[in-house]
Amino acid sequence: MVRQAKAADFEADPRVCDSEYLRDLSIARRNQGKQWVWVAASREEAQQPRDLPNEAYLTGSQAVGDPNKSLGMSMEMWAELARAGNQAGDEIILRRRGDIYEIRYNGWELMSNFNHRSEVLLAERSLRLLGRPAKRVLIGGLGMGFTLGAALEYLGPDAKVTVCELIPEIVGWHDEHLGQLAGHPLRDRRVEIYLGDVMDVLRDRHATYDLILMDTDNGPDSTVRDANNQIYGHDGLGAVERSLKPDGIASFWSATISPKFETNLNARSRAWRRDDVLLAGGRADAFHYIYFLGPGRQAAADSHERFGSRSLETAISF
Numbered sequence: 001m002v003r004q005a006k007a008a009d010f011e012a013d014p015r016v017c018d019s020e021y022l023r024d025l026s027i028a029r030r031n032q033g034k035q036w037v038w039v040a041a042s043r044e045e046a047q048q049p050r051d052l053p054n055e056a057y058l059t060g061s062q063a064v065g066d067p068n069k070s071l072g073m074s075m076e077m078w079a080e081l082a083r084a085g086n087q088a089g090d091e092i093i094l095r096r097r098g099d100i101y102e103i104r105y106n107g108w109e110l111m112s113n114f115n116h117r118s119e120v121l122l123a124e125r126s127l128r129l130l131g132r133p134a135k136r137v138l139i140g141g142l143g144m145g146f147t148l149g150a151a152l153e154y155l156g157p158d159a160k161v162t163v164c165e166l167i168p169e170i171v172g173w174h175d176e177h178l179g180q181l182a183g184h185p186l187r188d189r190r191v192e193i194y195l196g197d198v199m200d201v202l203r204d205r206h207a208t209y210d211l212i213l214m215d216t217d218n219g220p221d222s223t224v225r226d227a228n229n230q231i232y233g234h235d236g237l238g239a240v241e242r243s244l245k246p247d248g249i250a251s252f253w254s255a256t257i258s259p260k261f262e263t264n265l266n267a268r269s270r271a272w273r274r275d276d277v278l279l280a281g282g283r284a285d286a287f288h289y290i291y292f293l294g295p296g297r298q299a300a301a302d303s304h305e306r307f308g309s310r311s312l313e314t315a316i317s318f
């Protein structure tokens with residue numbers, strides 16, 4: 001049974017929710033202090049698609065007092081801005097509450113602009129690990145464009161970024177709603193959009209990209225559609241490796257640690273590592289994760305010849 005609890009109580013002593021699970025940590029973050037959070041009795045329940053009609057969060061002093069009395073009159077409701085579907089039956093919704101935009105994919109929160117630090121770091125840390133300027137970049141999943149915007153900040157004028165996006169409407173939503181969130185990255189002339197499955201592009205390229213930044217799902221263990229499971233398995237990782245230049249870097253965003261994905265990465269010849277990214281202003285145990293797939297040993301040595309010790313440090317840090 002999902003119920004409300006005072007976020008302040010939870011913050012003071014997480015054991016009050018010992019056998020319970022926060023439905024959404026980002027919501028908890030937003031509702032700190034005097035406000036309320038939703039908690040569920042089990043992890044499974046917390047992970048159910050959330051479409052409760054009263055799933056609106058109380059703001060500021062409105063939330064003080066009896067939550068049942070507060071519910072109804074003064075809360076700020078989500079407003080649906082747009083909806084899209086495809087032949088496979090996927091349903092994608094863009095909605096907004098105040099300054100928060102959220103994309104929901106088949107009933108699940110795919111992302112919001114509330115805490116996008118790890119989407120930015122996906123680009124920034126990959127560029128740093130590469131240790132040299134990137135000319136060709138592939139991004140899997142446009143979303144709200146934070147990863148793209150961060151990459152563009154550091155790329156040179158002759159760089160080219162290909163962004164693969166499965167849902168054409170999401171690209172369209174950047175004109176009216178989403179573009180301003182990350183500085184209108186689609187207006188940058190270095191960007192080209194491929195409308196379709198990122199796997200189609202990966203299968204078709206050989207030693208093309210300096211960086212491949214993958215953020216299509218909530219992670220390897222929580223894909224938005226069944227077909228995306230292949231991205232994190234033998235086929236997908238093989239295609240990523242073939243598309244990368246020998247010293248290139250691929251990175252994968254994930255909401256959770258994935259032992260299965262780590263087993264798959266262990267089977268590759270390239271080195272990999274995982275960065276645990278603490279959510280900004282978040283609880284000490286609230287992380288997002290980035291998996292980096294680096295160069296193989298020989299490529300790291302070649303790269304050292306060409307680019308000097310910085311690349312070697314990069315290789316060692318894997």
Ligand SMILES: C[S@@+](CC[C@H](N)C(=O)[O-])C[C@H]1O[C@@H](n2cnc3c(N)ncnc32)[C@H](O)[C@@H]1O
Binds near residue numbers: 141
């Ligand atoms: C979590 S969002 C990406 C967030 C993005 N990193 C950002 O900074 O806003 C995931 C995006 O990937 C797209 N997507 C999902 N599966 C895909 C696939 N197989 N190929 C291309 N895009 C895909 C979704 O439609 C969605 O726009």
